Amino acid sequence: MDISYSDSIPNNVELASDKVLQRALEHWQPQFRAWWGEMGPEGSSAYDVYLRTAVSVDRAGWAQFGYVKMPDYRWGIFLNPAEPDRKIAFGAHRGEPVWQEVPGEYRANLRRIIVTQGDTEPASVEQQRHLGLTCPSMYDLRNLFQVNVEEGRHLWAMVYLLHRFFGRDGREEAEALLGRRSGDVDNPRILGAFNEPTPDWLSFFMFTFFTDRDGKFQLSALAESAFDPLARTTRFMLTEEGHHMFVGRNGIRRIIDRTVEIMTRERTDDPRRLRALGVIDLPTIQRYLNFHSSVTVDLFGADLSSNAATFYTTGLKGRFREEHIGDDHVLRDAAYPVLELADGALRGREAPALNALNERLRDDFVRDSVAGVDAWNSALEKRGIELRLRVPHKAFNRQIGPLAGIKVSPDGRVISAADWEANVRDWLPTAEDREYVQSLMGRVIAPGQFANWISPPASGINGQPLDCEYVRFG
Ligand SMILES: [Fe+2]
Ligand SMILES: [Fe+2]
Numbered sequence: 259m260d261i262s263y264s265d266s267i268p269n270n271v272e273l274a275s276d277k278v279l280q281r282a283l284e285h286w287q288p289q290f291r292a293w294w295g296e297m298g299p300e301g302s303s304a305y306d307v308y309l310r311t312a313v314s315v316d317r318a319g320w321a322q323f324g325y326v327k328m329p330d331y332r333w334g335i336f337l338n339p340a341e342p343d344r345k346i347a348f349g350a351h352r353g354e355p356v357w358q359e360v361p362g363e364y365r366a367n368l369r370r371i372i373v374t375q376g377d378t379e380p381a382s383v384e385q386q387r388h389l390g391l392t393c394p395s396m397y398d399l400r401n402l403f404q405v406n407v408e409e410g411r412h413l414w415a416m417v418y419l420l421h422r423f424f425g426r427d428g429r430e431e432a433e434a435l436l437g438r439r440s441g442d443v444d445n446p447r448i449l450g451a452f453n454e455p456t457p458d459w460l461s462f463f464m465f466t467f468f469t470d471r472d473g474k475f476q477l478s479a480l481a482e483s484a485f486d487p488l489a490r491t492t493r494f495m496l497t498e499e500g501h502h503m504f505v506g507r508n509g510i511r512r513i514i515d516r517t518v519e520i521m522t523r524e525r526t527d528d529p530r531r532l533r534a535l536g537v538i539d540l541p542t543i544q545r546y547l548n549f550h551s552s553v554t555v556d557l558f559g560a561d562l563s564s565n566a567a568t569f570y571t572t573g574l575k576g577r578f579r580e581e582h583i584g585d586d587h588v589l590r591d592a593a594y595p596v597l598e599l600a601d602g603a604l605r606g607r608e609a610p611a612l613n614a615l616n617e618r619l620r621d622d623f624v625r626d627s628v629a630g631v632d633a634w635n636s637a638l639e640k641r642g643i644e645l646r647l648r649v650p651h652k653a654f655n656r657q658i659g660p661l662a663g664i665k666v667s668p669d670g671r672v673i674s675a676a677d678w679e680a681n682v683r684d685w686l687p688t689a690e691d692r693e694y695v696q697s698l699m700g701r702v703i704a705p706g707q708f709a710n711w712i713s714p715p716a717s718g719i720n721g722q723p724l725d726c727e728y729v730r731f732g
Contacts, residue, residue, distance in 0.1 A: 266284060266287070267280075267283055267284070267287065267333075267334060267335065268313070268332045268333075268334030268335070269334055269335040269336070269418075270314065270315060270334075270335070270336050270337060271335050271337060271418065271422075273335065276422075279421055279422055282421045282429060283417075283418070283421055286417060286421070286429075286432055286433070289433065289436055290333070290410075290413070290414075290417075290436065291329065292436075293380065293436045294328075294329060294383075294410065295329065297380070297383060297384045297387060297439070298328065298329075298383055298387060298406065298410070299328065299383075299386070299387055299389075299390045299402070299403060299406055300387050300388055300390060300391060301390070301391070302328055302390055302403065303327065303328065303329050304327065304731070304732040305327065305328065305403075305729050305730065305731055305732060306325040306326070306327060306729070306730040306732060307325065307326055307327070307328060307400060307403045307404075307728070307729050307730075308323060308324070308325055308400055308719065308720075308722070308726070308727075308728045308729070309323070309324070309325075309326045309328075309331065309400075309403065309404055309407060310322065310323050310404060310501075310720070311323075311324070311326065311331065311332055312334060312336055312411070312494075312498075314336075315336050315337070315338055315339065315494055320336075320494075320497060321720075323719070323720045325730065328403060328406075328407060331407045331410070333407070333410050333411045333414045334411065334414065335414055335415065335418045335491075336415075336491075336494050337487060337490040337491050337494060338490045338491075338493040338494045339490075340486065340490065343355070344356045344486060344489075346484040346573050347482055347576060347580050347581050347587060348482065348570065348573065348576050348577070348580050348587040348588070349484070349570055349571045349572060349573040349576075349587070349588065350571050350572065350573070350588070351484055351572075351573045352573075352587055352588060354484075356484050356485070356486040356489070357484055357485050357486060358486055358487070359423065360423045360424070360485060364485075364572055364573075364574060365424070367565075367568065367569060367572065367574055368485055368488070368574055369420070369424050369427060369428065369431065371480070371488075371569065371574060371575060372416050372419050372420060372424075372431075372488065373416075373420070373431050373434075373435070373448075374448055374449070375416055375476060375477075375480065375492075376412075376413055376416030376417065376420070376431075376435050377435060377438065377447055377448045377449070377452070378447070378448075378449060378452050378473065379409045379410070379412040379413040379416065380409070380410070380413050380435060380436065380438075381438075381440045381447040381449075381452035381453075382405075382409050382440075382452065382456075382465070382469070382470075383406050383409050383410060384439060384440035384441075384447075385440050385441075385452065385454070385455065385456040385465070386402065386405070386406060386456050386462060386465075388457075389402055389456065389458075389459065389462055390402060390403070391701060392458070392459065392699035392700065392701055393459070393701060393702065393703065394459055394700075394702050394708060394709035394711070394712045395702050395703075395707060395708045395709065395712075395714070396702075396703050396704070396705055396706075396707075396726075396727065396728045396729050397708075397714075397715060397718065397719070397724065397726075397728055398459070398509070398712075399703065399728070399729050400719065400728035400729055401505045401719075402462070402505075403729070404501065404505075405466065405470075405501070405502050405505060408498045408501070408502070411498070412495050412498070413435065415491045415492075415494075415495055416435075416491075417432045417435065418491070419487060419488060419491065420432045422487070423487065440452055440453055441453045441454075441455060449557055450553065450556060450557070450657065450658070451469055451472075451553045451554055451556065451557050452469075454553060457692070457696065458692075458695045458696055458698075458699050459509070459699060459712075460510075460513065460538060460542075460543070460546050460695050461546065461550070461695075462506075462509070463505070463506045463509030463510045463513070464506065464510065464546050464547060464549075464550035465506070465550060466502050466503060466505045466506030466509070467503065467506030467507055467509075467510060467550070467627075467630065468506070468550045468551050468553075468554040468627060469550065469553075469554045469557070470499055470502035470503050470506065471503055471506075471554070471623060471626060471627060471630075472554050472557045472558070472623060473499050473502070474496065474499045474500075474503065474626075475558075475578055475619055475622060475623045475626070476557075476619075477492040477495050477496050477499060478492075478496065478578045478579065479575050479576055479577060479578060479619060480492040480575055481493045481496065481576075482575070482576025482577070482580040482581075483573070483574055483575060483576065484572075484573030484574065485573075485574065503630075507630055507633070508715060509712070510543070510634060511633075511634055511637060512712045512713040512714070512715060513538055513543065513711065513712050513713075514540070514543065514634055514637060514638065515637070515713040516537055516710075516711055516712050516713040517532065517537045517538055517539065517540060517543075517711075518637075518638065518641045518643055519713070520532060520535050520537045521643065522641065522642075527539075527540070527643075527645070529541055529542065533694055536698065536710045536711060537710070537711050538695065538698070538711055540643075540645050540647070541684075542687070542691050542694070542695070543647065544647055544648070545684070545685060545686055545687045545688075545691060546687055546691075546695075547631070547647060547648075547649070547650075548650045548654065548655070548668055548685055548686055549655070549686050549687055551627060551649055551650055551654075552650060552654050552655035552656065553655075553657075554623075555620060555623070555624070555652050555656070556656060556657050556658040556659075558616045558617070558619055558620035558623065559616040559658065559659070560616060560658060560659040560660075561596040561597065561609075561614065561616065561617045561659045561660060561661070562596060562609055562610075562613045562614060562616075562617070563613060563615070563616050564613060566612075566613065566614075566615040566616045567610075567612035567613045567615065569615075570589070570612060570615055571588075571612065577615065577618060577619065577622075578618075578619060578622040589611045589612045590612070592610075592611035592612070593608040593609065593610065593611055594608070594609060594610075594611040594614035594615075594617065594618055595607060595608055595609070595614075596609045596614050596617050597652075597653055597661065598660070599660075599664055599672065602672055603671075603672055604653055604666065604670060604672060620652060621652075624649060624652050627649050628649045631647050631648070631649050634647055635647060648668065648669075650668035650669075650685075651666060651667070651668060651669060651670035653666040653670060654666050654667065654668050654670070654685075655685075655686065665677070665678040667681070667685070668685055698710075698711050703729070703731070705725040705726065705727045705728075706723075706724055706725025
């Protein structure tokens with residue numbers, strides 16, 4: 259299972275033994291590099307960056323650190339080791355051996371699932387490509403680049419599956435993944451949140467906190483797939499996703515720390531005074547949180563979905579931690595609550611569990627987000643601050659599904675359009691908020707220096723000191 263670095267594409271899938279596949283990927287590789295050059299981190303091609311590269315999938319080898327120029331990053335193909343005798347854990351094929359090839363009747367759906375996942379990976383690189391120009395520190399710049407190269411690797415992971423298992427259709431889809439562009443009117447990325455701009459570092463940290471967490475839940479559901487190569491590749495991707503969420507969790511935590519430091523020193527919670535002092539007031543952080551949470555919650559799709567039912571029943575996509583759920587894993591007669599509007603309020607209604615699988619994954623995601631925000635709240639509590647940050651109700655600011663038609667406050671009350679208009683400035687970032695946050699974005703790149711609006715982290719990368727030269731600009 260070692261990765262051969264003598265190959266032009268590092269891998270643990272014995273690429274060298276499949277010449278046709280190797281040639282197809284070697285054909286795609288220069289297109290990928292051209293895309294990286296055009297849409298990857300702006301102006302970064304000469305930088306030497308202290309990056310982690312996976313050299314094998316075991317504990318010791320998946321995190322090797324060293325200086326790399328990003329265009330030379332060894333984007334590889336790594337699958338977790340096969341579990342011997344792995345059986346399908348859910349759906350109509352439950353108990354049967356997992357598949358090493360794609361069953362013909364599920365080919366179109368599997369391709370669609372892989373393409374949808376694959377499309378998010380380059381999309382986030384595109385969304386984040388200007389952020390390096392306004393980094394709050396060299397440490398943060400390095401973390402941004404680490405996330406970017408790993409999203410590039412996640413694209414490789416999906417493209418490998420397309421090339422290896424889907425023939426000509428797969429090759430066409432792999433090219434299309436490099437053709438779409440985040441936010442492009444004519445050829446946008448597939449999912450809404452991946453067409454939103456990420457214009458500043460508060461947005462970036464919120465994105466990695468919420469939207470990479472969507473990644474965690476989607477990948478966890480695919481890690482249960484009966485199609486074993488998909489399960490194994492997503493299991494390895496999840497180890498990298500953990501770092502992306504760490505970047506968001508700690509980034510916001512450090513912004514909060516700095517704001518609270520100034521609030522305590524100046525004995526004020528007045529946003530205007532805090533802004534005059536160059537930090538981000540907590541209500542602004544809450545509005546950004548509301549925006550990114552609601553946009554991400556939409557990624558889970560419609561509350562009731564016959565596609566979700568089909569994907570589950572046919573074994574393509576399971577639930578979060580499927581094996582730990584104590585039910586029949588078939589769900590033919592099971593129910594699950596979804597929200598509906600009744601007498602002017604939201605109310606849970608039992609729906610067929612198979613059709614409600616998007617909603618269930620969304621609920622799992624919201625619970626996980628709440629736990630993450632609670633960790634910020636305990637920091638606030640410890641510092642004697644009364645305000646608490648809140649994950650908005652899942653029906654707030656929805657654009658997808660039946661809830662898109664109604665107006666709901668962050669605490670879950672159904673309200674009139676007039677009430678919405680009267681309050682939306684308190685709930686979602688305003689143009690002034692965005693302008694203010696944008697005005698803070700300078701470029702701090704001296705080793706060990708940090709922008710005024712964010713605290714230094716508790717420790718450096720891989721045991722390195724905070725003033726390590728994580729990026730050498732060359
Ligand atoms: Fe990813
Ligand atoms: Fe990610």
